[in-house]
Amino acid sequence: MKTKIKSFFQHILNWIKRNKIKSSIAFLLLIGYYFCLPKTLFEEPYSTVIESKEGELLGAKIARDGQWRFPASDSVPDKFKKCIVYFEDQYFYNHPGFNPVAMFNAVRQNQKAGKVVRGGSTLTQQVIRLSRKGKGRTYFEKVIEILLSTRLELRHSKEKILELYAGHAPFGGNVVGLEMASWRYFGVQSHQLSWSQTATLAVLPNAPSLIYPGKNQEKLRIKRDALLLKLQKEGIIDQQTYELSIAEPLPQKPFDLPQIAPHLLQRISKKQEGQKVKTTVEIALQNRVNQIANYYYNQYKQNEVHNLAILVIDVSNRNIMSYVGNAPTDANHQKDVDIIGAPRSTGSILKPLLYASMLDEGALLPNTLIADVPTQISGYTPENFNLTFDGAVPAHRALSRSLNIPAVLMLQDFGVNKFYEELQKFKLKDISKPPNHYGLSLILGGAESNLWDLCRTYAGMSSTVDYFNKNQGKYRKNEFTELNYQSDFEPDFGKESYQKTIVGAGAIWLTYNAMEEVNRPEGDEAWRFYDSSQKIAWKTGTSFGNRDAWAIGTNSRYVVGVWVGNASGEGRPTLTGVSSAAPILFDVFNVLPRKKGFATPLNDLEEVEVCSLSGHLAQENCPKIKQMVSLKGKTTTVCPYHKTIHVDKTQQFRVNSSCENIENIITKSWFVLPPVMEWYYKSQHIEYQTLPPFREDCIATQTVSMDFIYPKMNSKIYLTKNFNSEIQPVILKVAHSQRETELYWYVDNLFKGTTKTFHEMAIEPSSGIHYITVVDAFGNEIRRKIEIISE
Numbered sequence: 001m002k003t004k005i006k007s008f009f010q011h012i013l014n015w016i017k018r019n020k021i022k023s024s025i026a027f028l029l030l031i032g033y034y035f036c037l038p039k040t041l042f043e044e045p046y047s048t049v050i051e052s053k054e055g056e057l058l059g060a061k062i063a064r065d066g067q068w069r070f071p072a073s074d075s076v077p078d079k080f081k082k083c084i085v086y087f088e089d090q091y092f093y094n095h096p097g098f099n100p101v102a103m104f105n106a107v108r109q110n111q112k113a114g115k116v117v118r119g120g121s122t123l124t125q126q127v128i129r130l131s132r133k134g135k136g137r138t139y140f141e142k143v144i145e146i147l148l149s150t151r152l153e154l155r156h157s158k159e160k161i162l163e164l165y166a167g168h169a170p171f172g173g174n175v176v177g178l179e180m181a182s183w184r185y186f187g188v189q190s191h192q193l194s195w196s197q198t199a200t201l202a203v204l205p206n207a208p209s210l211i212y213p214g215k216n217q218e219k220l221r222i223k224r225d226a227l228l229l230k231l232q233k234e235g236i237i238d239q240q241t242y243e244l245s246i247a248e249p250l251p252q253k254p255f256d257l258p259q260i261a262p263h264l265l266q267r268i269s270k271k272q273e274g275q276k277v278k279t280t281v282e283i284a285l286q287n288r289v290n291q292i293a294n295y296y297y298n299q300y301k302q303n304e305v306h307n308l309a310i311l312v313i314d315v316s317n318r319n320i321m322s323y324v325g326n327a328p329t330d331a332n333h334q335k336d337v338d339i340i341g342a343p344r345s346t347g348s349i350l351k352p353l354l355y356a357s358m359l360d361e362g363a364l365l366p367n368t369l370i371a372d373v374p375t376q377i378s379g380y381t382p383e384n385f386n387l388t389f390d391g392a393v394p395a396h397r398a399l400s401r402s403l404n405i406p407a408v409l410m411l412q413d414f415g416v417n418k419f420y421e422e423l424q425k426f427k428l429k430d431i432s433k434p435p436n437h438y439g440l441s442l443i444l445g446g447a448e449s450n451l452w453d454l455c456r457t458y459a460g461m462s463s464t465v466d467y468f469n470k471n472q473g474k475y476r477k478n479e480f481t482e483l484n485y486q487s488d489f490e491p492d493f494g495k496e497s498y499q500k501t502i503v504g505a506g507a508i509w510l511t512y513n514a515m516e517e518v519n520r521p522e523g524d525e526a527w528r529f530y531d532s533s534q535k536i537a538w539k540t541g542t543s544f545g546n547r548d549a550w551a552i553g554t555n556s557r558y559v560v561g562v563w564v565g566n567a568s569g570e571g572r573p574t575l576t577g578v579s580s581a582a583p584i585l586f587d588v589f590n591v592l593p594r595k596k597g598f599a600t601p602l603n604d605l606e607e608v609e610v611c612s613l614s615g616h617l618a619q620e621n622c623p624k625i626k627q628m629v630s631l632k633g634k635t636t637t638v639c640p641y642h643k644t645i646h647v648d649k650t651q652q653f654r655v656n657s658s659c660e661n662i663e664n665i666i667t668k669s670w671f672v673l674p675p676v677m678e679w680y681y682k683s684q685h686i687e688y689q690t691l692p693p694f695r696e697d698c699i700a701t702q703t704v705s706m707d708f709i710y711p712k713m714n715s716k717i718y719l720t721k722n723f724n725s726e727i728q729p730v731i732l733k734v735a736h737s738q739r740e741t742e743l744y745w746y747v748d749n750l751f752k753g754t755t756k757t758f759h760e761m762a763i764e765p766s767s768g769i770h771y772i773t774v775v776d777a778f779g780n781e782i783r784r785k786i787e788i789i790s791e
Helices: 002-018 024-035 078-088 100-113 123-131 139-155 158-168 178-186 195-206 217-233 239-247 262-271 283-303 351-361 395-400 404-414 416-425 435-444 451-470 505-516 577-591 675-684
Strands: 048-051 057-061 276-278 307-314 319-324 369-372 391-394 537-542 548-554 558-565 605-611 624-630 642-647 666-671 706-710 715-718 730-736 743-747 750-755 760-763 768-776 781-789
Touching: 048 262, 057 178, 057 262, 078 123, 078 158, 078 195, 078 217, 123 139, 123 158, 158 178, 178 195, 195 217, 195 239, 217 239, 262 319, 283 307, 283 319, 283 577, 307 451, 307 577, 351 395, 351 404, 351 416, 351 505, 351 624, 369 395, 369 404, 369 675, 391 395, 391 675, 395 404, 395 505, 404 416, 404 435, 416 435, 451 505, 451 548, 451 558, 505 537, 505 605, 505 624, 537 577, 548 577, 558 577, 675 706, 675 730, 706 768, 706 781, 730 743, 730 768, 750 760
Parallel strands: 048 276, 715 781
Antiparallel strands: 048 057, 307 319, 307 558, 369 391, 537 548, 548 558, 605 624, 642 666, 706 730, 730 760, 743 750, 743 768, 768 781
């Protein structure tokens, strides 16, 4: 057809030459004709549409002009092509954009009727009329349409013209285009329509204001059946198909569009408004995760917890497999808020990042004992969630149990500024204030982050280990790349290198080992005893005031992140990461394909001898075990807790040459913790043996064997009042390695009393500076300076 039109214009040019017409007017007319058709026919806003990885509709957002207008499809179903051509323009494939015969017949009928009863427009002309937004139906306008139609035929193929028509034809109400009409009236995609359904839609644009599903049923049926009969007579459909098609019911009421991932649609529409985006979301998984979210929402709302969010990531390519931005709650509880991108207090969810960073730097080994005692640092007093103390706990157990005091002491040792810089490398954008704004509370929820960034960070760490193992100890420069929701996007992980990106594979693997030991929620406690159980490294977090409950888990293929709480920020007493977020996490993992745990990154680990009791690198006197540590792990200090002592043959008393013959002295290595650590540690470890006392006949200088539990050095203590406005006393506490020893207490050199076994003393000092002195029966003395402030 294009060849015929071009030939036509070539004849005109030849005629001009033959008749020696030199007029520039003729040339200008040809130029004007060439440029008469706008480069872009349709400037209307489109609906934002998202599809699943499999091409299923996940959701759509209405266009800015209030019309449901899907972006034009790149293909039109064959059924619709045949239906619309036979109904509207049977000679569509043969004319140059207009049909002279049809137009002549239309003019004759209109003159006979005395009004416009027939337009005679081709599909090409209808596309032009749609693009010109309903210009008046005059003969002058018809001439313009003819000119533009022939120009459109020169520009586009017949198939493209059908695509333009199918994408912009009106189908009643605010429904525009075939794809939207298919969903609105039949609840399926256009290629899934039956012959009867396709014929129904083909006749709708002819009079969309008069023929609307649910109204004018008989008119609609007559037009549909007439088209189906025509298709049957032309041999497009057989007799049986025709009979079955006319028996199908007409649509009665509009269908609601799927809203399977409404918050992902919301996120995409901010950046890609008016586009159709094929996402990486797997529709079966998304539906299942939606069911899980709905189940737990109905449970948690009984406790006035109304919001939750779930994100599932494919570690291998950072594709989002499932996106649940909020619970199916109501408008009163911010149902439209996308929690996945909202900054929330992190609770304990950053602890694995600190642990991995310290392992990677060699500042820590997995079994290194960390103090877990009452602690006060510059007025900051962290507490464990269960308000107990272990005295000392291996670092990996401190992580798996999410103990707060060891985490704070680890951060103090590592340095707030240094850890803050590590977090900046992970691109946790909501941690944006200076490090001194957060202080040591940074590790316990003093900072905010969001589920998107946290899942991306854990996916980057998981991928680091997996890629390192599969590629002979290599890393990728952009391992912590952004998450992706577009199916046609290929992430750029950067060049390979033997240099780690942020944290080495060995340190991450050791961190995940600790996270695998976290106690699982009720019903999954015995997972170790089942071969079918998944190995999952996971961590929970609970913010101050029980406002946010977190759980993030990972294996070698997937990362699942869960947040539970109230979008309003209201806390609830029973809201915790373990009880609220963790059950959702494991239910989601249970619907994912099972994957093995992480392989050991041997190229970034080495085996060293460590002290079996302290977890430090073993010294000469330590009981030793072999342990895998990251390559820099050997730079940590050797065990400081094993001391060489001399005891008598009974091994009950320490002795020296002043009271025992040298040949009778037994030399032993003894595990000795500092007094306050020892005080709490021995209550948790019955095997711990305190340092034996010197025998009475020995001349010995007793070592310091006691320390203050409370108060700490240079403390400022604010006196509190009870409900009767009575000032409450200050309770002083001391730990002694020999708890039965009698202690003597002094305040400003005034004797206050003695204690035995339980070394606590209540005092009621006045405001100001005071000095606390405690002396034991052996003459050992400790002192503290405190400041009392009363309001």
